[in-house]
Amino acid sequence: MSKTIKINLDMIMLQRKMSLTELSDKVGITMANLSTLKTGKAKAIRFSTLLALCDALDCEPGDIIQREDT
Template identity: 60%
Template structure:
């Protein structure tokens, strides 16, 4: 394991899969959701630091999915055990 493994995001974004499943482009999604293609690209590539609930809601409506279909949580390998005194 490298030091960068500890720093990788613990939230993964699955827009690529959802777009492919629906035969939709990022540009089409952008137009339907009302969010710029640049901002959706940042989200899709896992570089976003945050997502507004309004954006997440619009994505779910347009893609006919649940938030868990767009985002998933992956625990870090070296997490701190807070139960250990």
């Protein structure tokens, strides 16, 4: 059994009623990069980006990133 990393950005944005455009403006990264992260296609994330997302979404890193069995 292997493990993967799941990004829960969709769920948190929905809970906060925040659009991709609004989050992009608050965090200061492009919508294209946010979309890549949101769809789980990103291979890495900078800690500074993760911190900015947590600040904008008022959450903890573990709310965004989750380890999952595959």
